[in-house]
Amino acid sequence: MTTRLRYGIVAAALVAISAVAVVVAAQTDPARLGAGSADPAHLPVGKPAGPLDEATGWINSPPLGRADLAGKVVVYDFWTYSCVNCVRTIPHVEALHERYQRDGLVVVGVHSPEFDFEHVRANVEAASRRLGVTYPVAMDNDKHIWDDFRNAYWPAKYVADREGNIRYKHIGEGGYQETEDVLRSLLGVDPASPRASSPGGDGESPADAGKITPETYLGTKRGRAGPGLITYPEPASLTTGDVRLAGKWLGEEEKVIAGEAGAAIVLAYRANEVNLVMTPPKTGAVDVTVELDGRPLAPGFRTEDTVVDATGATFVHVDHDGLYRLIRNAGIEEHRLRLIARQPEGAAFAFTFGP
Numbered sequence: 001m002t003t004r005l006r007y008g009i010v011a012a013a014l015v016a017i018s019a020v021a022v023v024v025a026a027q028t029d030p031a032r033l034g035a036g037s038a039d040p041a042h043l044p045v046g047k048p049a050g051p052l053d054e055a056t057g058w059i060n061s062p063p064l065g066r067a068d069l070a071g072k073v074v075v076y077d078f079w080t081y082s083c084v085n086c087v088r089t090i091p092h093v094e095a096l097h098e099r100y101q102r103d104g105l106v107v108v109g110v111h112s113p114e115f116d117f118e119h120v121r122a123n124v125e126a127a128s129r130r131l132g133v134t135y136p137v138a139m140d141n142d143k144h145i146w147d148d149f150r151n152a153y154w155p156a157k158y159v160a161d162r163e164g165n166i167r168y169k170h171i172g173e174g175g176y177q178e179t180e181d182v183l184r185s186l187l188g189v190d191p192a193s194p195r196a197s198s199p200g201g202d203g204e205s206p207a208d209a210g211k212i213t214p215e216t217y218l219g220t221k222r223g224r225a226g227p228g229l230i231t232y233p234e235p236a237s238l239t240t241g242d243v244r245l246a247g248k249w250l251g252e253e254e255k256v257i258a259g260e261a262g263a264a265i266v267l268a269y270r271a272n273e274v275n276l277v278m279t280p281p282k283t284g285a286v287d288v289t290v291e292l293d294g295r296p297l298a299p300g301f302r303t304e305d306t307v308v309d310a311t312g313a314t315f316v317h318v319d320h321d322g323l324y325r326l327i328r329n330a331g332i333e334e335h336r337l338r339l340i341a342r343q344p345e346g347a348a349f350a351f352t353f354g355p
Helices: 084-103 121-131 144-148 176-187
Strands: 057-059 073-079 105-111 137-139 156-160 166-171 228-232 243-251 256-258 264-279 286-292 306-308 314-318 322-341 347-354
Touching (some): 084 347, 121 137
Antiparallel strands (some): 256 347, 286 322, 306 314
């Protein structure tokens, strides 16, 4: 969906791969990396999968080495918990784990973080619980595993055969049936045996998905905020894709921090889904009012994170570090979003959008 690696590229761009969303972390043409139409019976034999011994920690499992994976078919799923594209793939990965582990499949979620708070083990553990991840997760805080695989994307899946050789990869969302077909072939399961349960949705995007607003950063490194504490004027007008701060905000490299209650972020966007990575202050949770086109969210735009107060105002309760779902509606539309900090010191990092 955009160029994301925090020590890498500064431009943000929407990328479509086989009509599915993907988050790009290096200056590589992702169109050359899509899985395409793989023939599960005639998969190319790639290089051996990289080792996992440089993981900085493990969740849901003791450390897994080459001996533990010998003779297994392994899915290496690169993800990070504030990436909305990764979050949308997890139910499908979990379904594969549940269905095929008895046939010799091992799923390893390689958590390669983007933001500083994603390096914290307790945060990754909490996110894994919220997202229903039960398979082993290797924490890749130094991105050594990422580099060994020469990976450049969130999410990305690499499948190794029982000899440890990479036979297939898929970049981004979607391709779930093809990935399962590859696994069934490599595992040698009976073609008549049941498939994994479907979480619903195929991850495919509509034809005009490339026209939605690209991922938008707010910090000083990749956004438009200035460094230090600044009081911003109310924006006079916005064109689609513009984001502006209003009121008092503290600009830091990765994020902006509300300097006062009433500080606002105003965004003009085109999408059907809007998400924002946010963190609460150390002193406790904060609430952020969400308004669409100058009004509280109508029921058709609310998400699982929407709270409605006694006055009818809509807000999100920011009580953990991570991704918050702000808007979701039935189709791609243009709107103006306003977020208002009800208390100071909450931080906002980056908007992501969905088709």
